[in-house]
Amino acid sequence: MTELQSIKNRAVRVRPGSFELPEHFYPRVPNAQLHPLVRHFLSLDNNRIARRYCHLHPEVDPRAVTDALAYRPSFLRWAGADLLLTASDTGRRGVVVIEVNSCPSGQKSMPLRNEDDDQGGYRMLVERSFMPILRRRSLPKEGVLAVLWDKNPMETTGYAAALADASGQDVWLVHVPDGAEDSLLRVEAGVVSVRIDDVWTPVRAAFRYVTQRPWTRLPPITRTAVFNPVLACLAGGRNKMLAAKAYDLYNGELMRTESGMRIRVPETIRDVARSEVPAWVARMGGRAVVKNPYSNAGQGVYTIVNQAELDAFMAEEHRYDRFIVQALIGNAEWSSQSRDGRLYHVGTVPNRRDRIYAYDLRFMVGSSPDGFYPLSLYARRARKPLEASLESGGDSWGMLGTNLSVKLADGEFTTEPDRLMLMDRRDFNELGVGLDDLTEAYIQTVLSVTAIDQMARSLVTGKGTFRRRYFSSVNPDDALAAEIL
Numbered sequence: 001m002t003e004l005q006s007i008k009n010r011a012v013r014v015r016p017g018s019f020e021l022p023e024h025f026y027p028r029v030p031n032a033q034l035h036p037l038v039r040h041f042l043s044l045d046n047n048r049i050a051r052r053y054c055h056l057h058p059e060v061d062p063r064a065v066t067d068a069l070a071y072r073p074s075f076l077r078w079a080g081a082d083l084l085l086t087a088s089d090t091g092r093r094g095v096v097v098i099e100v101n102s103c104p105s106g107q108k109s110m111p112l113r114n115e116d117d118d119q120g121g122y123r124m125l126v127e128r129s130f131m132p133i134l135r136r137r138s139l140p141k142e143g144v145l146a147v148l149w150d151k152n153p154m155e156t157t158g159y160a161a162a163l164a165d166a167s168g169q170d171v172w173l174v175h176v177p178d179g180a181e182d183s184l185l186r187v188e189a190g191v192v193s194v195r196i197d198d199v200w201t202p203v204r205a206a207f208r209y210v211t212q213r214p215w216t217r218l219p220p221i222t223r224t225a226v227f228n229p230v231l232a233c234l235a236g237g238r239n240k241m242l243a244a245k246a247y248d249l250y251n252g253e254l255m256r257t258e259s260g261m262r263i264r265v266p267e268t269i270r271d272v273a274r275s276e277v278p279a280w281v282a283r284m285g286g287r288a289v290v291k292n293p294y295s296n297a298g299q300g301v302y303t304i305v306n307q308a309e310l311d312a313f314m315a316e317e318h319r320y321d322r323f324i325v326q327a328l329i330g331n332a333e334w335s336s337q338s339r340d341g342r343l344y345h346v347g348t349v350p351n352r353r354d355r356i357y358a359y360d361l362r363f364m365v366g367s368s369p370d371g372f373y374p375l376s377l378y379a380r381r382a383r384k385p386l387e388a389s390l391e392s393g394g395d396s397w398g399m400l401g402t403n404l405s406v407k408l409a410d411g412e413f414t415t416e417p418d419r420l421m422l423m424d425r426r427d428f429n430e431l432g433v434g435l436d437d438l439t440e441a442y443i444q445t446v447l448s449v450t451a452i453d454q455m456a457r458s459l460v461t462g463k464g465t466f467r468r469r470y471f472s473s474v475n476p477d478d479a480l481a482a483e484i485l
Helices: 036-043 046-056 062-070 120-133 153-167 230-237 242-258 274-283 307-317 394-400 437-459 468-474 478-483
Strands: 011-014 078-090 093-101 144-148 171-175 185-188 192-198 200-210 225-227 268-273 288-291 301-304 322-327 341-346 359-368 370-382 405-407 413-415
Touching: 011 153, 011 192, 036 370, 036 394, 036 437, 046 062, 046 437, 062 437, 078 225, 078 413, 078 437, 093 437, 120 153, 120 200, 120 225, 120 230, 120 359, 120 370, 144 153, 144 192, 144 301, 153 171, 171 192, 200 405, 225 413, 230 437, 242 322, 242 437, 268 405, 274 288, 274 307, 274 322, 301 307, 301 394, 307 322, 359 405, 370 437
Parallel strands: 144 171, 144 200, 200 225
Antiparallel strands: 011 171, 078 093, 078 341, 078 359, 185 192, 192 200, 268 322, 288 301, 288 322, 359 370, 405 413
């Protein structure tokens, strides 16, 4: 593959046989040994996982669990959930969904399941989830295969090489950054085209890793098969506002059908104007998380535990008109007071300096004609240890912010891989996670992805067109509506 500067702002041909393992994984991943417990979990089929989950939760309907795992998404066929392992005031453990990502990272952080399979999860996702959509009769009859990207070249180049091998065809890797003056991408009559050597070439199917406001470059629905379509982002994959509504609606359905299951999320207040934020923060005891609903990579998230952090949020300029406010999950002594009580981070096992760190677990899943399957996992710890008490002027984001992406002054992103925790024999033991925690994490991921996919279905008419007016009614934000192609 090529260096970063030679693939930016260009359409680059990727040929079969070009996958090179060191270029698509973090340096310490290729030699890492997958932890035996994680390997065992990944070897379980959905029936065995459902059976274990039902044994742990006698209140659930076994048929509802198997049906949930066998669900076939229409739009969100690949996703990653960011999860927190928490405990309540009484010490009851649980898994909480923070958000779902429709173009999740994770392959470069996952030790190989089989040492003789260099492509790992890249090839698995392409073969089991992407390739089946090429058989759709509604696709354009002619066109190239493409990978569209705006960040994360390590993984996007890996997907392009894996897709070239799986399809036996050349794949075009096309850089389409947010705000580009001379875009390599256009859409006409629902068909996506990319500019290759100054010639506009139709795309039959595209693997999309466009994460920054993708609705400004692609419409919600296209004739070209886009994996995942932008509709999945608007329905909750890149839209925390609508994701919260999707979870509520799906939880209502799960309750009506007496399934015994539910998506566990922090208490969430939606459609909050900036002027209303201080009142909702006060309602949660002066500690809360405020989010720009449409950002990603850790941007636009504000942990607020004191007046100084609230004042800093209120003084900042914001692109959008609406926010969400969530209960803050911190330490046992300083979490938000929500309607479900207080939840706090279980955190890492204390290290040799007796320090515990907050972390989140990224659980990536794919879907196939047979239903969901686990794809990859990794964890990310915060920069600073989780303190038992808050000092005046303390940095709450340092203790709670776990995303590895860092936005630079020029708009580009870098990463902090030193906080990455692999599912290997060394890092995994520091998480204090067991097989049943992984089972809970998988079920919560599946339920949250299903909720967003069902929201996406509701945004499409019977003729397959985007219900723009209905979307504006369930997500009333004029600034967002103005951006959607």
